[in-house]
Amino acid sequence: ADSLRALAAKVGLRFGSALIPSDLDTPAYAQIAAQQFSVVTPGNEMKWQVVEPEQGVYDWSGADNLVAFAQANGQLVRGHTLMWHNQLPNWLTDGVANGSISATELAGLLKNHIYTEVGRYRGKIWQWDVVNEVFANSWDTPTANGLVSTDFWIQNLGEGIVYDAFRWAHEADPHALLVINDYNITGEDGTNAKFDAVHAWAQKALSQGVPVHAIGSQAHLDTQYGFPTSMADDLRAYADLGLKTAITEADVRTFVDGPTTQVPTDRLAPWAQANWWAGMLQAALSSPDCISFTVWGFCDADSWVPGTFSGEGAACLYDVNLNPKPAYTDLQSNLQLAAFGAP
Ligand code: G3I
Numbered sequence: 383a384d385s386l387r388a389l390a391a392k393v394g395l396r397f398g399s400a401l402i403p404s405d406l407d408t409p410a411y412a413q414i415a416a417q418q419f420s421v422v423t424p425g426n427e428m429k430w431q432v433v434e435p436e437q438g439v440y441d442w443s444g445a446d447n448l449v450a451f452a453q454a455n456g457q458l459v460r461g462h463t464l465m466w467h468n469q470l471p472n473w474l475t476d477g478v479a480n481g482s483i484s485a486t487e488l489a490g491l492l493k494n495h496i497y498t499e500v501g502r503y504r505g506k507i508w509q510w511d512v513v514n515e516v517f518a519n520s521w522d523t524p525t526a527n528g529l530v531s532t533d534f535w536i537q538n539l540g541e542g543i544v545y546d547a548f549r550w551a552h553e554a555d556p557h558a559l560l561v562i563n564d565y566n567i568t569g570e571d572g573t574n575a576k577f578d579a580v581h582a583w584a585q586k587a588l589s590q591g592v593p594v595h596a597i598g599s600q601a602h603l604d605t606q607y608g609f610p611t612s613m614a615d616d617l618r619a620y621a622d623l624g625l626k627t628a629i630t631e632a633d634v635r636t637f638v639d640g641p642t643t644q645v646p647t648d649r650l651a652p653w654a655q656a657n658w659w660a661g662m663l664q665a666a667l668s669s670p671d672c673i674s675f676t677v678w679g680f681c682d683a684d685s686w687v688p689g690t691f692s693g694e695g696a697a698c699l700y701d702v703n704l705n706p707k708p709a710y711t712d713l714q715s716n717l718q719l720a721a722f723g724a725p
Contacts, residue, residue: 398423398460399419399676400424402679403424406448416455427444460510460630461503464500474488488539496512496547501554509560512548516544528576545587545590560595563631565599568601595626597626599628600678638695682697
């Protein structure tokens with residue numbers, strides 16, 4: 383049967399995965415990464431903590447590896463991520479905490495970071511996740527525009543820094559598609575409160591000429607909560623603002639019997655998961671402005687889920703031994719149907 387990337391190409395969608403560049407040394411991993419996906423994202427290697435561990439000391443090795451792999455395999459790259467409260471270098475957060483870095487200096491450092499990183503890969507990045515996870519959840523105290531008031535960047539520099547980040551990224555690579563990326567923004571929280579905030583923020587940003595081009599919905603799903611039935615409508619509502627949309631970090635976690643074997647405890651789980659994957663794909667396919675569908679790592683051995691959600695895992699399309707799971711086959715047949723119609 384055809385690969386996910388080949389089938390998705392027939393319907394104008396890029397099918398992608400986050401990759402761990404060091405895993406590309408494993409031939410079986412590299413083979414799947416090259417054959418199945420037409421766009422790749424570094425899971426960690428473009429984050430500030432990794433690229434500038436000491437101030438002024440850069441390590442681009444992982445990011446360079448991934449970009450070279452992508453170019454060798456005819457893949458596009460999603461850059462991830464320029465402004466995020468997490469995985470910041472200690473020199474930066476410590477400097478702010480002890481007062482040796484002022485607010486003005488902090489803004490200058492962010493601008494320099496964005497210019498340096500976006501500039502280094504100018505012309506080689508299809509989409510940049512410029513700003514990551516700034517929108518308030520139900521447990522956060524929101525700002526006037528629905529951002530997290532305690533977010534490192536918002537707290538130190540105010541809401542306007544989000545606009546600045548987009549302007550700087552656009553100056554550094556005028557052709558890159560600039561994305562605002564977040565989770566629970568296509569109905570996963572069951573209330574649509576976060577969707578409303580993102581939608582209103584994007585509308586305002588566009589009215590002020592801020593170069594934001596796409597909404598990235600991470601789409602980390604969990605079978606213990608309901609399927610986000612508003613996903614398709616929400617994607618279309620973002621598109622109605624004149625924006626592209628992308629599924630940027632898809633996975634579907636469930637309860638498992640242990641982090642090593644990752645066997646779901648509920649024997650129906652693989653089938654439920656497959657249905658949810660198919661539901662996400664259908665939401666993407668039903669929104670013509672949805673340009674890419676990226677999974678957050680393709681195999682369970684690499685998934686972030688067990689390290690974050692105790693007792694949960696099995697969230698990916700391939701198992702720990704790199705064998706495709708029912709979710710993979712289901713996505714493949716859904717794409718087949720979308721591309722060629724019923725047999
Ligand atoms: O590289 C160090 C290693 O040297 C050290 O020995 C080891 C010990 O803990 O840690 C390693 O760093 C880990 C890093 O991944 C690389 O493997 C960090 O502890 C670990 O926290 C980090 O997790 C990443 C996580 O972001 C951090 O928040 C995940 O791999 C990555 O998949 C995940 O991705 C995020 C997206 O960027 C944004 N959206 C949510 C998504 C899932 O959390």
